[in-house]
Amino acid sequence: MLKISKIDTESKDQVNRFVRFPYQLYKDCPQWVPPLLMDARMPLQRDKHPFYEHSTADFYIAERDGKMVGRIAALENIHYNEYHGTKNAQFYLFDCENDPEAVVGLFDRVFEWAKTRRLDKVFGPKGFGAIDGYGLLVEGFEHRTIMTMMNYNFDYYPKLLEAMDFQKEVDFVSCYVNMDTFNLSERIHRIAERVKQRGVFAVQEFQTKAELKQWAPKIGQAYNHTFVNNWEYFPLTDREIQLVLDNILTVADPHLIKVITHRDEAVGFILGFPDLSYGLQKANGRLFPLGLANLLIDMRRTQWLAVNGMGILPEFQGSGGNALLYSELDKTLHFYEGRFRHVDMTQVAESAVQMRHDLVNLGGQPYKNHRVFYKKI
DSSP states (O other): OEEEEEOOTTOHHHHHHHHHHHHHHTTTOTTOOOOOHHHHHGGGOTTTOGGGGTOEEEEEEEEETTEEEEEEEEEEOHHHHHHHTOOEEEEEEEEEOSOHHHHHHHHHHHHHHHHHTTOOEEEESOOSSTTSOOSEEEEOTTSOOSTTSSOOOOTHHHHHHHTTTOEEEEEEEEEEEETTTOOOOHHHHHHHHHHHHTTSOEEEOOSSHHHHHHHHHHHHHHHHHHTTTSTTOOOOOHHHHHHHHHHHHHHOOGGGEEEEEETTEEEEEEEEEEOOHHHHHHHTTOOTTTHHHHHHHHHHHOOEEEEEEEEEOGGGTTTTHHHHHHHHHHHHHHHTTTTOOEEEEEEEETTOHHHHHHHHHTTOEEEEEEEEEEEEO
16 A cells, blocks of 8 residues: 655654665665765755755655655745746655656645645756756666766656656756867867956966865855856855855865956856765765775775866856866866866756857767656646
8 A cells, every 4th residue: 555654854763764765775776876864864954954044845755565665855946936937846856666656646745735835837856956966867877976966866767757747847968078088179278378368367276175265155156146047047045055165165176176267256167076976885875984984085096077067157158268167177187187087077958058069069978868857737
């Protein structure tokens, strides 16, 4: 018998059951990367996560004969709806066995939840903030997740949603770059040098985390204003910006982060991170006793680089800023010549037409596709 229940986020046992379900579901899947348990619990901590300062969410589980077979979160992001003029509900943290009845049961609860709030559309997966990955994986199931910044799911997930008449909202494509064949045109470097010589832009580089922390507030504000034309954008609060920065600084290598400045203000950035997915798999959700050591070892040994954030404020696009970004990305990659052999350009929305076009021209090969689905209710 199938049972759908809302969990009590004040109950440690219920929260742990919700959070730990994917660790069991994907235990034999070599492509899945388990998040740290303390990070996985954060979205359910209403007193700590800044999302709840302006919006709301609830969490549901599906049980069959006492065994948990699925889970889902229902969100109303009020800031997103206000910015876009919509009445949308979001779903996130959706995981389920290949059980169509359980999936229907979970989504029926999300639909009911949304209707009580007078919302007329459900879309997702889309999470609680800017560091949560978007969409269900629809292509590239054979590839391991890069850290935990993207969702991974079995190939039956999209089929289950399509059977419920969910449709495509937007795709986020990730591109793969092989450093053995990557070679940026000298023309781009020349344009970038001319732009710097004109004094319109400068490049801020970092040697230590202390230097990076001093620039963190400016980076956060640039991040909050760069993607205003993107589908996924909504204005972040100061605490949401701080959450992004805290996550960035935790795994940052200062040499992999650069800031484009205009009159000493941050107007663009490149955020590169050593991929720690193998270390996270070995940690299996726990920092102690050995998880932290595995992550530190992986940070030194990994040959994969994740570029999970690159952009320039809209008002500076088309004035040489993009050329400067790509030139600095090339310099960053070659600074570590021989160490990083593989680069993941993470989740670029199809609505970011110019960026997608540029990545292909730079030799990026689309190799993963995450799709956000929607259904009107």
